[in-house]
Amino acid sequence: MAIRVYNTLTRTKEAFVPREPDKVAMYVCGPTVYNHIHIGNARTFLTFDIIRRYLAWRGFDVTFVQNITDVDDKIIKRAAEEGVPATEVAETYTAAFRSAMEALGIGRPSRQPLATQTIPQMIGMVERLIAGGHAYVVDGDVYFSVRSFPGYGKLSGRDIDDLESGARVEVDERKQDPLDFALWKSAKPGEPRWPSPWGDGRPGWHLECSVMSEEELGLPFDIHGGASDLIFPHHENELAQSEAATGVRFVKYWLHGGLLQVNAEKMSKSLGNFMLLKDVLEVYPAPIVRLFMMQTHYRSPLEFSTDRLDEARTAYERIAGPLRDLEIAKRSHARERVGDEAASGVWVTRLTKAIEDAKTRFIEEMDDDFNTAGALAAVFGLVREMNAFIWEGPGIGAHGENLPLLERAAAAIKEPLDVLGIEIEARPVRVSEYPTEVMQLAQDYAGYTGTDGAEAVDALRKARDVARSERNWAVADSMRDRLQDLGFIVEDKPDGTHITYGR
């Protein structure tokens, strides 16, 4: 069974065959560090984090390179606005980017080169392009000649004449063709600059990715990723530069993610309709954000809304439920509810099959162009079966004999989620976060005089069970109300009362 990926270059799904067996070389365009990244930027980085994790889980040795573009017009503009050096802007937002990625649970790249530390290699590529007749110098600027590269337009599916007829750019008379783009820009006073054969200046956009990917991975490498708004002109120009300079194929598989939208419109900094990743993460934990995004295929547009995030939170709780129930059942030694051995055997067979099916389906879905939405359906299917086994079937069994099977089911739920980077908090309680008022409550209802949160809750649970067994509903309900006021969730399940906190 092979992994299939949708290649923008061919506009079809293709069998994924890396250049070296069992090894994958991938490059994803990183940020231009002039501001905090927004949640739309984060979606793309998350997409490729998933792809990387999945390929690694499937046994590939993945080398993942992501650049930081730390010299650019936007950084210079921002620096001028704030009256600080451009390097300071770049350093500030490079650090912010790294911490935001960590907060979302995105793995560090294998290597993360900086544009400003690759200048000599970029100059080298410009020289190669000039020597090959693919670039020309005008007043200290260097432009790439799109007409010199016959394949120009093949990635984005356009042709040069169509582009020109619809061009809205002002024509720079110094260019041989309106679509020619800058490889090297001469420095104006006060701008960052590096010496070059054409005078002091800085590299143009596109160049850093061509140079760094070749330097770190060699050509052709396997996967080049980014969001769909980078297809043209960024990736088209990268491809043209690299193939014109080297004469060899640049990339085997071009993968592009869909855009995050707000009110059916692209989220973007220029439109001002964005939410910063760091602000979203203050309200919604990383696993919720990840689950939200993975419920839609990575190539489709995705509407951002807090309603959707709230729904993802509910869905997350659905997954966490049986895992918590298992932890609690292990402690409380839930009794068997189905005494019939034969019936129990049917349940065991059914859950065993569900565990196998979930894994098989997860792999099938993910192999098919990283279909996380389908993969999650596989997980939810097993969640249902595990719930049924616990609450409608034999549970952990009279003597805990079903525990190994339930542990396997729990592991079969957690493993795929781990591949997707969705951490499930299965512990029923987070004692350290208990409000201290619970101590007073325990004293009032259970005569508890200690200071241990877990003991206090346990005392309350026992006191409430006593009240319920005495059919003293007034006391039982009032205990539940007051616990709920403190943020606890009180559920009377067939195996006893579950008190949890911190959902």
Place this chain on the structure above:
RNA sequence: GGCGACGUCGCCAAGUGGCAAGGCAGAGGCCUGCAAAGCCUUUAUCCCCGGUUCGAAUCCGGGCGUCGCCUCCA
């Protein structure tokens, strides 16, 4: 204007030729002192019109609508 993508249950969303996943929300039932959770049942001729095919949500043509790119953008 040019190029491209998309239009599937109340909402979100998988599915690219063979009986329409999943999540959220709703209804009914089971369980239950109540509540919560859970389980079961329940709602789709897949934007419209033609065509190809034994058979189409899936392929082709036309229409309508939405979005993206063509200018910095993840």
